Amino acid sequence: MKNLSLGSRVHYLVALTLGLFLVFGYLVATGSGRVSTFGWALFAVTALLLGLTLYTVHRVLLAIKNLTKNLKAAADGNLDQRMTGIKKGAATGELAWALNDLLDQQEAYFREVFSAFDHASQGKTFRLAMDQGLHGAFKDAMTRVNVSVESLGQVQHMAIKERLIARITDLNSGNLIENLKSIQEYLMSMTQELGVVGQISKETAQEAEGSRTTIENLVANLNQVAEMIAQTNAQTTLLHEKGDEINQIVQVITDVADRTNLLALNAAIEAAHAGEIGKGFAVVAEEVRTLSENTKDAAASIAATIESFGEATSRMIKDSEQVKEIAEGSRNAVRDFRSQVLKFADSAKTSMVQVDKAQDFSFASLVKVDHFLFKQNGYRVLHQGPDSPEARAIRTDHRECRLGAWYYQGQGAEQYSHVPSFHRLETPHAGVHASIQEAVNLLGTSWDKDEALQNRIFSHFESAERASEEVVHILDQMLDERHREL
Amino acid sequence: MSLRPQPTQHEKVLGENDFIVSKTDLKGLITYGNRVFIDISGYSEQELLGAPHNILRHPDMPRSVFKLLWDTIQAKSEICAYVKNLAKDGSFYWVFANITPSFDSRGNLIGYYSVRRKPKPEAVQAVSGLYRAMLDAERRAGDGQAGMKASLAVLHQALEQKGMSYEEFVFGL
Ligand SMILES: Cc1cc2nc3c(=O)[nH]c(=O)nc-3n(C[C@H](O)[C@H](O)[C@H](O)COP(=O)(O)O)c2cc1C
Numbered sequence: 001m002k003n004l005s006l007g008s009r010v011h012y013l014v015a016l017t018l019g020l021f022l023v024f025g026y027l028v029a030t031g032s033g034r035v036s037t038f039g040w041a042l043f044a045v046t047a048l049l050l051g052l053t054l055y056t057v058h059r060v061l062l063a064i065k066n067l068t069k070n071l072k073a074a075a076d077g078n079l080d081q082r083m084t085g086i087k088k089g090a091a092t093g094e095l096a097w098a099l100n101d102l103l104d105q106q107e108a109y110f111r112e113v114f115s116a117f118d119h120a121s122q123g124k125t126f127r128l129a130m131d132q133g134l135h136g137a138f139k140d141a142m143t144r145v146n147v148s149v150e151s152l153g154q155v156q157h158m159a160i161k162e163r164l165i166a167r168i169t170d171l172n173s174g175n176l177i178e179n180l181k182s183i184q185e186y187l188m189s190m191t192q193e194l195g196v197v198g199q200i201s202k203e204t205a206q207e208a209e210g211s212r213t214t215i216e217n218l219v220a221n222l223n224q225v226a227e228m229i230a231q232t233n234a235q236t237t238l239l240h241e242k243g244d245e246i247n248q249i250v251q252v253i254t255d256v257a258d259r260t261n262l263l264a265l266n267a268a269i270e271a272a273h274a275g276e277i278g279k280g281f282a283v284v285a286e287e288v289r290t291l292s293e294n295t296k297d298a299a300a301s302i303a304a305t306i307e308s309f310g311e312a313t314s315r316m317i318k319d320s321e322q323v324k325e326i327a328e329g330s331r332n333a334v335r336d337f338r339s340q341v342l343k344f345a346d347s348a349k350t351s352m353v354q355v356d357k358a359q360d361f362s363f364a365s366l367v368k369v370d371h372f373l374f375k376q377n378g379y380r381v382l383h384q385g386p387d388s389p390e391a392r393a394i395r396t397d398h399r400e401c402r403l404g405a406w407y408y409q410g411q412g413a414e415q416y417s418h419v420p421s422f423h424r425l426e427t428p429h430a431g432v433h434a435s436i437q438e439a440v441n442l443l444g445t446s447w448d449k450d451e452a453l454q455n456r457i458f459s460h461f462e463s464a465e466r467a468s469e470e471v472v473h474i475l476d477q478m479l480d481e482r483h484r485e486l
Numbered sequence: 487m488s489l490r491p492q493p494t495q496h497e498k499v500l501g502e503n504d505f506i507v508s509k510t511d512l513k514g515l516i517t518y519g520n521r522v523f524i525d526i527s528g529y530s531e532q533e534l535l536g537a538p539h540n541i542l543r544h545p546d547m548p549r550s551v552f553k554l555l556w557d558t559i560q561a562k563s564e565i566c567a568y569v570k571n572l573a574k575d576g577s578f579y580w581v582f583a584n585i586t587p588s589f590d591s592r593g594n595l596i597g598y599y600s601v602r603r604k605p606k607p608e609a610v611q612a613v614s615g616l617y618r619a620m621l622d623a624e625r626r627a628g629d630g631q632a633g634m635k636a637s638l639a640v641l642h643q644a645l646e647q648k649g650m651s652y653e654e655f656v657f658g659l
Binding site for chain 2 (some may be wrong): 078080082084086097100101104107108111112115118119123126127128132133134135355458
């Protein structure tokens with residue numbers, strides 16, 4: 001009986017008791033009032049069986065009570081309870097083990113699920129729920145749990161990544177704006193200063209040009225002076241030579257006068273010899289002698305004059321020689337000075353071009369930075385909201401911004417409108433402004449709940465980036481084209 | 487407790503679809519074991535109930551693994567470990583043990599729950615090599631704290647070399 005199952009044991013006992021009871025009843029009915037010894041024995045066995053049945057039922061009820069307690073606890077979510085001390089072959093043993101197995105399956109299932117989710121939520125996605133040893137629906141459920149654990153892990157991972165990226169992006173763009181602003185300021189003052197330097201070097205170049213003509217005039221004047229000195233010198237020399245000639249003539253005159261005097265003397269002597277007849281002649285002779293005497297005096301005074309004149313001219317020659325040297329010296333000095341001034345004028349001109357270029361570059365950098373800032377402000381609206389100062393900064397039109405002012409009425413229009421790339425700038429520049437403005441307008445809507453809106457915002461930012469790239473490129477080309485002319 | 491079984495080279499293998507479940511109190515005394523546990527360990531339920539869990543302790547296991555085990559579960563965390571166990575008849579069986587703390591409805595720690603599954607043969611191979619090295623270090627350093635330290639150092643070195651945490655390592659096997 002020991003090895004019979006619970007149900008059959010009870011059935012068996014009940015059937016046996018009933019059978020024995022029927023036999024006992026039959027014996028009482030037919031045995032004319034007297035109950036035989038056999039009858040009493042039968043009754044005793046029946047009563048015993050009945051007792052055994054009651055005991056078994058009691059045991060079964062007790063086991064069922066125990067099982068019920070455990071099942072109730074399990075129904076209340078307490079999976080910790082187990083049936084222990086299960087007697088081998090006890091009527092309810094199989095049932096108890098079956099309940100234990102069920103609870104083992106459930107508890108193992110839940111603990112695995114918890115562990116796997118706990119780990120996944122900490123980013124430890126390698127800790128999947130183990131389905132080994134789980135049966136049927138528990139095993140199937142675990143497979144699905146692992147799919148969610150994996151995706152939870154991914155979401156977790158992405159969320160962590162996203163959070164960091166968002167924080168860093170925010171930090172970065174905040175700092176980026178600060179950095180860009182300082183570069184902007186720097187470029188602004190540099191552009192201004194270069195403007196001043198450009199003005200100065202322009203003036204310098206003009207002044208140098210002025211000095212150059214002054215020097216040219218000075219050189220011309222000096223040349224004239226030198227030439228005049230040379231001429232005077234030649235004339236003086238000529239004069240000096242003429243003085244010598246006069247001296248010779250005076251010598252001749254003196255000779256003639258001497259000889260005339262001698263002749264007059266002889267004539268006077270001859271006249272004295274001739275007496276009265278010679279008297280008149282003596283007067284003539286005397287007159288001739290006086291005349292020759294006068295001539296000689298005149299010649300002597302001419303000679304003296306010529307001599308002093310000669311001294312003067314030779315002094316003059318000597319002086320003019322010195323003047324010539326001085327003039328020559330000045331001319332050399334002026335020539336050196338002139339070449340220096342020329343060099344200075346040239347370098348002033350090149351530095352003017354250089355400064356011009358530098359100013360253009362720094363201005364181009366400035367407007368590039370302006371547009372980077374403009375875009376950054378657009379991106380910042382994403383975090384700072386559509387009422388932020390960033391959003392307000394976005395409203396600037398492409399004609400009002402620094403580049404716009406330059407392009408439509410400022411220096412750009414004056415100095416650049418003739419270069420080929422100039423007209424290509426307008427469209428992308430307007431595009432940067434329009435795209436960012438449209439993106440920012442959409443950021444005022446409930447984009448955070450609408451993926452289609454997000455896509456539109458993204459594509460506006462994207463086209464702003466492309467347009468801004470083009471602006472930068474065209475600006476560089478414009479500069480290049482103009483500087484090649486300079 | 488009766489004399490420890492003499493270890494033999496006979497290996498028992500856990501079924502692919504089975505797991506061993508056991509529960510202990512806070513001291514590691516067994517309060518429940520499922521039928522798979524009873525079958526494979528060779529002990530009866532009566533023998534297991536109330537016995538310390540080290541009844542299954544195999545001499546090939548480094549002590550430091552159990553230190554790690556207890557440190558972890560006492561900190562109310564889950565531990566997973568490859569364990570070589572000793573059955574009553576001296577045979578051994580490898581398990582991938584998962585032990586988690588149990589709490590009552592008020593959150594008090596009341597015991598531990600262990601599920602042991604059939605490990606992958608490659609994992610057993612890798613782990614038994616590591617355990618041998620740990621055991622050697624443990625023995626060389628002598629018993630007590632020094633042995634424990636030396637053995638854990640071997641484990642940490644192996645993990646460092648792989649650039650993994652302990653958990654990543656056991657689940658990656
Ligand atoms: C829930 C639970 C399950 C355990 N399972 C095992 C096991 O399967 N094998 C084992 O050797 N130790 C197991 N232990 C660890 C033992 O309690 C014990 O620490 C280990 O056998 C080492 O023995 P020792 O502490 O006497 O050195 C388990 C501990 C707990 C709390």
